[in-house]
Amino acid sequence: MSENNIVDKVAQKFVELYGNKPLVVKSPGRINIIGEHTDYNEGFVLPASIDKAAYLAISLRNDDEIHLRAEDLNETFSISLNDLKPVNDVSWPNYILGPVAQFQNKGIELKGFNAILTSDVPIGAGLSSSAAVECATVFALNELLRTNFDRLEMVKMAQKAEHEYAGVMCGIMDQFASMMGKKDHVIKLDCRSFEYAYFPFKLEGIKILLLDTNVKHSLASSEYNTRRKECNQAVMWIKEFEPNVHSLRDVTEAMLDKYVLPKDKIIDKRSRFIVQEINRLLKGCEDLQRGDIYSLGKKMFETHDGLSKMYEVSCKELDYLVDFVRNKNAVIGARMMGGGFGGCVINVVNETEIDKLIEAIKPAYEHEMKLPLTYYVASIENGTEILSY
Known part of the structure; x- marks a missing residue:
């Protein structure tokens, strides 16, 4: 259904139920091109808002x-x-009451x-459907109550709503991408300072294809907490000798060689992935500035391999989908997206x-994995906005 049809339908329903014309706000779901598990290590992420939204x-x-x-x-x-x-x-x-x-x-x-919510952000696919609802609510109330909060303040309010009402201690990326998205651009977000910059991602004939494994392994939350501890342990060991190090954002591979590798090979492997991923993202932004999507695509495959072999948060279904497209000319880059152990593979594909x-x-996937494969084609659109008043 087109956006205009969704707005007309929800506004008409609103008038039927409540007898007056509503404010209609749209807030999108998000993807993340590169930069996974870097947010809680005070690194960078590269998200964008997409053409699937909460209304x-x-x-x-x-x-x-x-x-x-x-x-x-x-x-x-x-x-x-x-x-x-x-x-x-x-x-x-809770996604409305929290805000x-x-x-x-x-x-x-x-x-x-009075409020009516409708959404075409797939739930459980790792596209942040909850952040979309929270941002839409904060934005709408800010407008109706004339509170004049700026967008960054509203992002923080939406994130806090997720912490306090949904009980999920998420980083800032999901709400930030939903609220601050810009058509045909990705956002380079510094998760330490919240400084951000837009990079063009307007590519003729190129689309984002999301392949949903329809898997959610129970390992996800326990392993997520374990990875955070492993990263923190590496930082503590390095900090004994390098007092200016506050997170893996400040760490070099030479520091890992010296202070972490001799102590624990697994913790070295985890933290080395993060250090490499932060550098990979910064180089990926240079690729985008040059308009070199193919170099960025190679880095996406490298990210997947790191998440699978070094950070070990992938699963056979995610690996299968990435390996399937790895040597296909149609696919410029692909990787698992999100916390891991299920969810989506993001592909940058020739339309x-x-x-x-x-x-x-x-x-092939359904035969091999005995699971349905769901897919979504997405384009990069603006963040939270008013559609009608």
Whole structure:
């Protein structure tokens, strides 16, 4: 369904239910081209917002009640501002209530509101559907309440909402990419200082193809915490001799050779991947400045190999999809995207070859892995914005 159709449909439903015309805000899902597991090591990431988004139709009420409807789930939820707290028995309202709480925490006088949520960001595919809803809510309330927060402040509010109401201690990347995205550009984001710069990613005839393994291994959260500990351990060992080192962002491979490798080969392997990945991202930005997408594509394959063999957060399904496209001319670059042990492979592909590629890869994957393969074609679009008022 086109964006105009989605907006018309949700606005019409809103008028039917609540009798007045809503503000409609759109906030997109995101991809990350390169820079994985670098965020919590104070490195860089290279995300972009995509043409799959959450749409929130909303208007203020004259009382303190919040009335919500999730159009795609055909579910409703109501709560009073006085009773605001995370909901345990159903999760989707928390992505709207969490942002409301952030305004409350800042001492802003709130009003109740009516809202309808609809989204075409696939859930569970690692495209940050929750961040899209949080950013849409913060942005809409900022507009309706005339609170004049800038975008960076709204990003931080949306991230805090995820921490406090969804219970996920995420980094800043998902909300940042959703809120700050720019059409045909990726964002080089410094996860230490929050400084950022846009790099052009307007490539004629090139699309992003996301291949969803439909796998979610239970290892993901426990191994994620283990990797964080392993990275921190490397930093502690180096810091004894190099007091200016605060995270793997400050570490060189020579430091790893000297202070980490002699102590523990696994911790060396984990932290070496991060040091290499941060450097790879910086060089990838140079590729983009030169318009050299093929060099960036090679780096994406290198990132996957590092995530699979050094950081060991891949799985056979992800590896299968990357290996399948590795020597195909249609595919410029591919890698697993996200925390690992399932989720999506991101591919940068020649647009004319997508159908032929899907025709080959879908039956092969489904036969080999005994799982369905879902795919999405994405383009890079603007971040959070008002569509109608």
